[in-house]
Amino acid sequence: MALIDVQDLIKRFDGKEVLKGVTMSLSEGQSKVVMGASGCGKSTLLKCLNLLVSPTSGRIIFKGEDITRPDMDIHRLRQDIGFVFQHFALYTHLTVEENITLGLRKIKKMKTAAAREKAAFELERVGMIEHRNKYPAHLSGGQKQRAAIVRALAMDPAVLFLDEPTSALDPQMSREVVTVINKLYLDNITMLCVTHDPFLAKYISDSIVFMHEGVVVAEDVAERLFYEHEDPRVRQFYLSVIDHR
Amino acid sequence: MTFGNILIILAKGAGYTILVTLAGIGAGLAVGLLIAVLQTTKVKAVQLLLAAYTFVFRSIPLLVLLFIVFFGLPGMGIRIPPFLSMVLCLGLVSGAYLAEIFRGAMAAVSRDEITAAEAMGMKRVQIFFYIIWPQMFRMAVPGMVNEFTSVLKYTPFAYTVGIPEIMKEAMSLAALTLRGLEIYLAVGIIYYLIYKAFVLLFETLEKRFRIPGLAGE
Numbered sequence: 001m002a003l004i005d006v007q008d009l010i011k012r013f014d015g016k017e018v019l020k021g022v023t024m025s026l027s028e029g030q031s032k033v034v035m036g037a038s039g040c041g042k043s044t045l046l047k048c049l050n051l052l053v054s055p056t057s058g059r060i061i062f063k064g065e066d067i068t069r070p071d072m073d074i075h076r077l078r079q080d081i082g083f084v085f086q087h088f089a090l091y092t093h094l095t096v097e098e099n100i101t102l103g104l105r106k107i108k109k110m111k112t113a114a115a116r117e118k119a120a121f122e123l124e125r126v127g128m129i130e131h132r133n134k135y136p137a138h139l140s141g142g143q144k145q146r147a148a149i150v151r152a153l154a155m156d157p158a159v160l161f162l163d164e165p166t167s168a169l170d171p172q173m174s175r176e177v178v179t180v181i182n183k184l185y186l187d188n189i190t191m192l193c194v195t196h197d198p199f200l201a202k203y204i205s206d207s208i209v210f211m212h213e214g215v216v217v218a219e220d221v222a223e224r225l226f227y228e229h230e231d232p233r234v235r236q237f238y239l240s241v242i243d244h245r
Numbered sequence: 246m247t248f249g250n251i252l253i254i255l256a257k258g259a260g261y262t263i264l265v266t267l268a269g270i271g272a273g274l275a276v277g278l279l280i281a282v283l284q285t286t287k288v289k290a291v292q293l294l295l296a297a298y299t300f301v302f303r304s305i306p307l308l309v310l311l312f313i314v315f316f317g318l319p320g321m322g323i324r325i326p327p328f329l330s331m332v333l334c335l336g337l338v339s340g341a342y343l344a345e346i347f348r349g350a351m352a353a354v355s356r357d358e359i360t361a362a363e364a365m366g367m368k369r370v371q372i373f374f375y376i377i378w379p380q381m382f383r384m385a386v387p388g389m390v391n392e393f394t395s396v397l398k399y400t401p402f403a404y405t406v407g408i409p410e411i412m413k414e415a416m417s418l419a420a421l422t423l424r425g426l427e428i429y430l431a432v433g434i435i436y437y438l439i440y441k442a443f444v445l446l447f448e449t450l451e452k453r454f455r456i457p458g459l460a461g462e
Contacts, residue, residue, distance in 0.1 A: 092358065092360075
């Protein structure tokens, strides 16, 4: 059974249909990347899946439960979904360690000592332990994103969502972050990542979902999608993004 | 009587000045925070009511309000003691200004951070207390210090309702000795010293709680 099963998902903003019936699924231990041109609806899709944006219609089944039903406990749902943002969204007034332990203490009700231990363990995994007492303003972009990934992972979510995790980074920092996400991929962490970056997509995905104007038009492994796909919209996209690199 | 003696006599009234200032600040903070929090609700009627409140209390001079409360309300059978009248009026006026300062500081908290907290599964009240409040407070410090010094400078009005603060002591002394210039100069010096102490206290607090990346850094 799929961990997430999206059926005919539609989202309209002020009459403009951004998602026009998206159907896709994600199994436990699987890592998928959603790609497509700007405005194709991929970020909206991700935000619909943890109800940061309410879908207009369609169904989202998460762990066998329809989360689009009106009485859904969204706080409980979101605790099960780690979310990493393009612009990191670390809490400015908290140190790296406090950013990670806040959710553990206040949401998971973990004791401070246990939360700090958990944070230290996770920071060690991504080579960030020496930065634990720094404030976000004193970190590089790559370090901020790694801290944000740790913050999401520390909550032990069933799935990790990544919304353009390397878009705000220069190539060197981007590579740092790709290395970390690739490590998660090799550890079989369930992930759904939205990106424009074919390099990231290739190294962290079992398959890539390609979206165009609010619908899924293709799903395949990176190599076939990048170089051999018959759909002209897919070919055109990868021709442009890969040629530009 | 030397200038030093005058200073010592007037300094006895400084206790009331400080007390009125602190109580006024406390009341202003309570009112300002309450309004700032209520302003986050999406209910139109509440928004209109709060906008009217801040507009009205920012436009009425404190002395007029104090006279309405202390001399006017007894006509309706409502008697409020002098100290409480002063603190109430300071709270109402200062709260209206502080609410605007807090509203601005709250709006400056990154929307991305609030979204991240929502995505983590935090409830609205948790987001307010753990994400918005600590940042808002720090960003509001310069505006708050400014408002608190205004409260201090409003305190001489307390003499009009009979509170024995510095100004009342000074007027009695001036009537008795006819040495107005020295006495009111001494009042100015005492106010300056109290003001300086307040500013030093807030600068120390600001430094203690300063965070890189937030306002002031």
